Amino acid sequence: KIDRERLWKVLHSTCEWGKGERWGDGPTDIGMSRLTLGDADKQARDWFVETTKSLGCKVQIDAMGNIFAVRTGKNEGPPTYAGSHLDTQPTGGRYDGILGVHAGIEALKTMNDLDIETEYDTGVINWTNEEGARFPISMISSGVWAGAFSLENAYKLVEVGGKATQKSELERIGYLGTLEASHKANPIGAHFELHIEQGPILESSGGKIGAVEGAQAYKWFTITVRGRDCHTGTTEFQNRSDAMLTAAKLILHSHNKARADGCLASTGILKLRPGSTNTVPGWVQFSLDIRSREDATLSKLEEALKKDFERIANGEDVSGVNAQGTKGRGCTVEWQLDTDSPATKFYEDCIKCVEESAKSMLGTNAGGQVRRMTSGAGHDSVYTSRHAPTAMIFVPCREGISHNPAEYCSPEDCGNGAQTLLGAMLRYDRY
Amino acid sequence: KIDRERLWKVLHSTCEWGKGERWGDGPTDIGMSRLTLGDADKQARDWFVETTKSLGCKVQIDAMGNIFAVRTGKNEGPPTYAGSHLDTQPTGGRYDGILGVHAGIEALKTMNDLDIETEYDTGVINWTNEEGARFPISMISSGVWAGAFSLENAYKLVEVGGKATQKSELERIGYLGTLEASHKANPIGAHFELHIEQGPILESSGGKIGAVEGAQAYKWFTITVRGRDCHTGTTEFQNRSDAMLTAAKLILHSHNKARADGCLASTGILKLRPGSTNTVPGWVQFSLDIRSREDATLSKLEEALKKDFERIANGEDVSGVNAQGTKGRGCTVEWQLDTDSPATKFYEDCIKCVEESAKSMLGTNAGGQVRRMTSGAGHDSVYTSRHAPTAMIFVPCREGISHNPAEYCSPEDCGNGAQTLLGAMLRYDRY
Ligand SMILES: NC(=O)NCCC(=O)O
Ligand SMILES: NC(=O)NCCC(=O)O
Numbered sequence: 055k056i057d058r059e060r061l062w063k064v065l066h067s068t069c070e071w072g073k074g075e076r077w078g079d080g081p082t083d084i085g086m087s088r089l090t091l092g093d094a095d096k097q098a099r100d101w102f103v104e105t106t107k108s109l110g111c112k113v114q115i116d117a118m119g120n121i122f123a124v125r126t127g128k129n130e131g132p133p134t135y136a137g138s139h140l141d142t143q144p145t146g147g148r149y150d151g152i153l154g155v156h157a158g159i160e161a162l163k164t165m166n167d168l169d170i171e172t173e174y175d176t177g178v179i180n181w182t183n184e185e186g187a188r189f190p191i192s193m194i195s196s197g198v199w200a201g202a203f204s205l206e207n208a209y210k211l212v213e214v215g216g217k218a219t220q221k222s223e224l225e226r227i228g229y230l231g232t233l234e235a236s237h238k239a240n241p242i243g244a245h246f247e248l249h250i251e252q253g254p255i256l257e258s259s260g261g262k263i264g265a266v267e268g269a270q271a272y273k274w275f276t277i278t279v280r281g282r283d284c285h286t287g288t289t290e291f292q293n294r295s296d297a298m299l300t301a302a303k304l305i306l307h308s309h310n311k312a313r314a315d316g317c318l319a320s321t322g323i324l325k326l327r328p329g330s331t332n333t334v335p336g337w338v339q340f341s342l343d344i345r346s347r348e349d350a351t352l353s354k355l356e357e358a359l360k361k362d363f364e365r366i367a368n369g370e371d372v373s374g375v376n377a378q379g380t381k382g383r384g385c386t387v388e389w390q391l392d393t394d395s396p397a398t399k400f401y402e403d404c405i406k407c408v409e410e411s412a413k414s415m416l417g418t419n420a421g422g423q424v425r426r427m428t429s430g431a432g433h434d435s436v437y438t439s440r441h442a443p444t445a446m447i448f449v450p451c452r453e454g455i456s457h458n459p460a461e462y463c464s465p466e467d468c469g470n471g472a473q474t475l476l477g478a479m480l481r482y483d484r485y
Numbered sequence: 486k487i488d489r490e491r492l493w494k495v496l497h498s499t500c501e502w503g504k505g506e507r508w509g510d511g512p513t514d515i516g517m518s519r520l521t522l523g524d525a526d527k528q529a530r531d532w533f534v535e536t537t538k539s540l541g542c543k544v545q546i547d548a549m550g551n552i553f554a555v556r557t558g559k560n561e562g563p564p565t566y567a568g569s570h571l572d573t574q575p576t577g578g579r580y581d582g583i584l585g586v587h588a589g590i591e592a593l594k595t596m597n598d599l600d601i602e603t604e605y606d607t608g609v610i611n612w613t614n615e616e617g618a619r620f621p622i623s624m625i626s627s628g629v630w631a632g633a634f635s636l637e638n639a640y641k642l643v644e645v646g647g648k649a650t651q652k653s654e655l656e657r658i659g660y661l662g663t664l665e666a667s668h669k670a671n672p673i674g675a676h677f678e679l680h681i682e683q684g685p686i687l688e689s690s691g692g693k694i695g696a697v698e699g700a701q702a703y704k705w706f707t708i709t710v711r712g713r714d715c716h717t718g719t720t721e722f723q724n725r726s727d728a729m730l731t732a733a734k735l736i737l738h739s740h741n742k743a744r745a746d747g748c749l750a751s752t753g754i755l756k757l758r759p760g761s762t763n764t765v766p767g768w769v770q771f772s773l774d775i776r777s778r779e780d781a782t783l784s785k786l787e788e789a790l791k792k793d794f795e796r797i798a799n800g801e802d803v804s805g806v807n808a809q810g811t812k813g814r815g816c817t818v819e820w821q822l823d824t825d826s827p828a829t830k831f832y833e834d835c836i837k838c839v840e841e842s843a844k845s846m847l848g849t850n851a852g853g854q855v856r857r858m859t860s861g862a863g864h865d866s867v868y869t870s871r872h873a874p875t876a877m878i879f880v881p882c883r884e885g886i887s888h889n890p891a892e893y894c895s896p897e898d899c900g901n902g903a904q905t906l907l908g909a910m911l912r913y914d915r916y
Pocket of ligand 1: 184430716
């Protein structure tokens with residue numbers, strides 16, 4: 055049995071590094087702002103390395119700054135890992151990613167405490183830049199490991215609103231490792247990831263543990279709208295090429311269309327130029343995040359939006375956004391694909407290890423409390439599953455709130471998750 | 486007669502300070518980016534002071550950094566001024582404001598060249614921060630002079646996207662003057678302002694000189710939309726309080742409604758938080774610039790938008806923006822008034838001086854080439870007209886383009902404007 059109190063205490067003590075906004079009165083009612091590869095992330099990483107070394111682990115850092123801590127087992131062979139991430143959103147919480155890493159460390163501590171000898175090596179991974187918040191490609195480092203991105207392109211990625219690159223920041227904080235970032239050079243035996251659900255399903259259905267079968271598909275785009283700067287006071291609507299008004303129409307339409315297709319659409323970043331109250335902006339750039347359970351549905355939505363955006367920017371009416379005729383002279387629209395994460399199915403063997411572990415922990419009345427589900431968010435497990443048996447464990451979070459300082463997972467649910475994780479790893483190791 | 490070549494040459498030579506984007510192949514086909522009180526503005530100011538002093542003017546700087554250069558006349562009494570501004574938009578052109586100041590200086594040079602003795606003093610004014618681009622209240626310094634803003638509030642104004650205040654920047658560049666910024670302490674006898682039209686009317690009607698009768702009303706607001714940060718991948722539309730989606734609807738609706746009412750609406754600035762592709766923004770702030778010829782029409786639009794924004798943010802449908810039902814849980818909307826510039830009527834006596842001067846310059850076929858018109862933009866003349874006889878002179882600019890690097894006024898039109906300005910000043914001085 056894991057030490058639930060120790061897990062809770064250690065997790066929150068490390069949340070000193072990268073503290074965010076306070077949202078409540080309790081000692082842990084403070085959000086996180088630990089952007090990847092920043093100074094606070096370095097502190098959390100240093101703690102990770104020290105702690106796992108002190109548990110007797112061999113610690114290696116790869117070329118993307120991913121950290122692999124391994125506890126030796128009886129036989130040689132790729133380790134069974136618990137993996138997740140210590141970076142957060144700019145206004146994130148204390149559980150998204152962080153819980154998964156801490157639960158992995160707690161699992162290793164428990165194995166040590168109980169002198170458990172595993173068949174093969176076991177370990178914990180801290181993946182770099184899972185969030186994609188600072189460098190805007192999510193899970194890029196497990197992606198490089200999986201061969202989905204080249205190291206070269208990953209290194210060049212520039213931070214949102216700044217100039218630093220992933221490589222320059224890895225160097226700056228001393229986490230540019232020598233191990234090749236590759237599933238071939240550094241294989242994984244199995245990957246289990248504990249994570250808060252980040253949605254309301256478990257909580258609202260009374261579920262305790264989600265055995266995650268896979269993740270929905272998503273794509274991230276940068277959309278650039280080009281019009282013409284002009285004076286707000288002297289330029290009639292019909293003479294404008296208003297990139298901001300056009301962007302507003304595109305954003306509204308993307309939501310209308312996604313909703314009609316049973317998908318999601320979101321814009322989380324928007325920049326404009328020149329940025330003056332009395333100049334109609336000639337340039338707007340915004341992010342578009344679209345999601346669906348099915349790759350085919352997502353592709354259909356993407357194709358439809360590409361056509362519709364073009365038509366809307368040219369003043370044609372689509373879903374009412376140009377109905378009132380403030381169309382002006384039109385703008386151009388350019389799409390750039392930043393992230394393409396297809397729908398993922400995890401491994402039945404691993405999912406079963408999670409289910410069995412959860413049921414044995416919850417005991418006789420486990421029935422409805424363990425449920426199979428699909429992840430709305432992407433996770434590093436999406437990439438590990440391309441080259442290693444993988445499954446995830448979800449625990450409830452309050453009101454499904456995540457990517458928000460008020461994200462919350464109770465000590466009980468954190469403990470349940472960590473216990474299930476340990477059980478799943480040991481089950482898989484024996485199997 | 487003014488020296489048209491000298492005017493053109495000197496104007497463009499000073500455009501070295503604060504050069505912007507090149508948009509064509511010609512030597513002057515380069516825009517301007519001379520934000521008020523920046524280093525380039527200081528260079529232009531230093532040039533203004535030196536030049537007018539070398540012409541024998543007495544130069545004074547007031548507490549808002551407005552610069553008054555005065556050429557002595559026969560009798561004592563408040564001077565007849567040519568006034569405009571040397572600051573530009575971040576992506577501005579070489580004529581908006583700059584032409585008016587240079588034409589004023591050219592008028593003084595011509596008076597010197599021809600040994601003209603005026604009845605009263607004459608002079609040129611360079612007003613600080615006319616554009617309202619860096620510190621977001623337009624014409625704030627002529628506004629302080631007119632008593633429309635307190636010096637204290639003007640000093641506190643913070644730059645867009647930064648921390649500097651108007652006062653700290655006035656101090657930094659050495660233009661915090663000792664003269665009181667007040668129409669009482671420093672009265673103006675009359676104010677003539679030459680400016681490019683910034684719209685297409687003169688050009689498309691074959692007009693050469695606009696005798697400007699007044700300016701339309703406008704108001705600037707900062708609108709803050711508050712929702713809740715959440716995960717883009719795990720939060721269904723109905724559980725979101727999406728501040729960006731709501732802002733998109735409000736921006737679209739403001740255009741629809743303004744158009745229906747024969748007004749203008751524009752959004753030139755938009756900021757959001759936290760600014761991550763996979764977090765639905767919980768906070769968006771944008772500028773709203775609304776304009777109308779009639780104060781009453783503008784007030785009606787403002788009132789309607791205040792009600793409509795509230796309803797739209799709460800998910801009610803107004804003008805179709807919520808028709809598709811992606812309304813979620815709603816957001817709050819807060820309005821802040823930044824600039825209130827009522828409709829302005831200039832002085833008939835001054836307008837007549839402009840008309841007569843233009844007609845005498847254009848000669849026999851002047852008929853349709855001089856036309857009375859209303860300004861779509863605000864100008865420092867709006868504030869001087871509260872306490873001094875005022876009129877403006879418009880000259881055509883290509884395609885009505887302004888607040889854009891490609892803003893262009895031909896040498897002929899620049900010269901016509903300066904000649905009309907000199908004539909109007911001398912006519913008013915005699916009168
Ligand atoms: N779990 C999580 O927030 N992952 C980031 C990638 C995504 O936006 O789905
Ligand atoms: N002329 C000019 O651009 N003035 C700035 C104030 C306004 O936006 O009307």
